[in-house]
Amino acid sequence: MDFYLGIDIGTSRVKAVLFDEHFQAHASAAENTAPQLTASGYAEQDMAQLWLSVVAILQQIARHPALQQGRLRAIGLAGQGEGVWLSDADGEPVGPGMLWSDTRSHELMSELLGRPGFDRRFFDDTGTHLQPCNTSMQLYWLQRYQPERLAAARYLFFAKDWIRFRLTGVAALDLTDASTSLLNQQSGDFSAVVLNEMGLAGLQHLFPPLLAPDAQAGALREEIAALTGLPVGTPVAAGALDVCSAALGCGAVNDGDIYTILGTTCCTGIVCRGRQTVNEGTRYVTHTEAGSFINLFPMQAGTPNIDWLQQQISLDPDLQALEQRIASVEPGSGGVFWQPYLNGERAPFFSPEARAGYFGISQHTTRAELQRAVFEGLAYAIVDSLQGYPQGGELYLTGGGAASATWLQIIADCTGRTVVASAFNELSARGAAMLAARSVGALSGYPQLEQTRYQPDAVAQARYATLYPVYRLLREQMLPVWQARQDALQRISQE
Known part of the structure; x- marks a missing residue:
């Protein structure tokens, strides 16, 4: 029997569920995570600890008897949206991950909204109104207050994209996650308002290529296969923003x-x-x-x-x-x-x-x-x-x-x-x-x-x-x- 593995990188918990070819669940594993929240609006995640949690649940799935009777055809990922997850070229974190619930950029957001017509142009381009949770807004804050973190980074990821990079060694973003505040929704390209009016064009080198959520994004690396017990070379799909993946999963x-x-x-x-x-x-x-x-x-x-x-x-x-x-x-x-x-x-x-x-x-x-x-x-x-x-x-x-x-x-x-x-x-x-x-x-x-x-x-x-x-x-x-x-x-x- 063929099996498919779905990994969900949530805000407070990571989960992995093994499905058969009829998409009935056969095994699952979960680990709680520990977001760091402060009264001043910071909401962060220890990326190294998150990776250890993902490895732990994959090891549990790999030991399930069902995989001894069949084969793992492919792996897909879903994850919490927005935020900023920075890594170097090898996937090592550059500081903690900024979560979607981080609101430290609120004052800078007010500054941008003071520009005549800016929010209208931002909405027309990206499909969202400017909010502190926006990845674009959090990048704006980092560029102003922590430029050294951006300078040390090679890639900007969303949560599940960083995990996928660690699994495959291939850097990519998927269209659903990137559509939250980085893309022009009509063209599918990166937003001119974000790049030019917010002054983030100098960060575009951090953005990996864009993939459709059901595109193959790579395959499980040999060292990760040895670490987790999952088959080496298993195809890994690009995956999707969790709210989009949930819509597909429930039939909406x-x-x-x-x-x-x-x-x-x-x-x-x-x-x-x-x-x-x-x-x-x-x-x-x-x-x-x-x-x-x-x-x-x-x-x-x-x-x-x-x-x-x-x-x-x-x-x-x-x-x-x-x-x-x-x-x-x-x-x-x-x-x-x-x-x-x-x-x-x-x-x-x-x-x-x-x-x-x-x-x-x-x-x-x-x-x-x-x-x-x-x-x-x-x-x-x-x-x-x-x-x-x-x-x-x-x-x-x-x-x-x-x-x-x-x-x-x-x-x-x-x-x-x-x-x-x-x-x-x-x-x-x-x-x-x-x-x-x-x-x-x-x-x-x-x-x-x-x-x-x-x-x-x-x-x-x-x-x-x-x-x-x-x-x-x-x-x-x-x-x-x-x-x-x-x-x-x-x-x-x-x-």
Whole structure:
């Protein structure tokens, strides 16, 4: 039997899943990583430690009995988007990797936005509004404040591209990752606005060649094969940005398909064929499927809201026990709202100063209501992202949070859409494995995935429809409050 390996380089965890030729999972391995986060906006990853984690999961996969009975045809990768991952010519890191959640460039971003019409030109060219998470913006910051790091580097990578370089020795970027803020979306070439108006043309020598996500990018090197136990010479596909790979893996491949990844960033995407369908309040990236784009609403924090709840509010860290408690609470949590903006927000609105918080607590509010309100707050945020799009239809859900049946029902009730989910939730890795199969000519269609559908409950849907305008009004009214809080904290720090 032929097997395909999908590797997913996440923000807080790396995973590898071994799929057969029908794209059923046979083995998986995962290692947690340790991003370094600071209150001043730095978000970094130790690249050497990340590589050791990837080696560890590949060694686990290589020992699985299934590979003794068949052959590994190809490897594909998916990974967290944006950020800056610099290496020398041999793949050795030049400093830590800058993550997508790094916001240190915020002040410089304000400087650029002061140029008349700049943001309009930037959006027209790249498909995104200028934000601190943009790789282009982070390069701008490095050029201003750490030019020595750029001078010491030979290559700029995204996370999965650097891992692929270590596996194969071939340097390349893929179109989906590069489309986040470096490319002109119409031509597929590097953006003239980024290179010229941002003054980054002098860094273009750092950009490796661009490849389609299902192109062969190289083969497993002999020394890496010996280190991991995987077969030497195994073809390695270019791979894709994780949100694009997840769309492929869950089946969101047709014009108008909608999906949400319940992961570190709760990201909602709408598949579209042309720019005229794109909501200019957000951004879009190139899909793995030629000719398609994904209109993205990537929140700054998704499941970290649940992590915070389990660590600080819940009396039981077990997710199943938590589900049982919130399932007993009436929809609407007694009028308590949770704003899921732990680390600021970037979609469907932009505010680095935004913060999470409860609203509507009374002396009668119960712990269970506080807990359910967090799950509802994230569901309201999905509704917020989908404003202006046709009602009804199906919503594909993937990511670790999709393992919670109670949460899936809340999302169905809150959005009024049929939620489509799978018991297998590593769908970004599945998409990566499908790209690997394409790269060796072994897949032409879309293999079926066993899925469960959650229908909206009419009573709960009506209740959420009544409460959602309060959620929306609250976040709009809080904008000046968040800014005032930030200004006050800044004055205190200066004192």
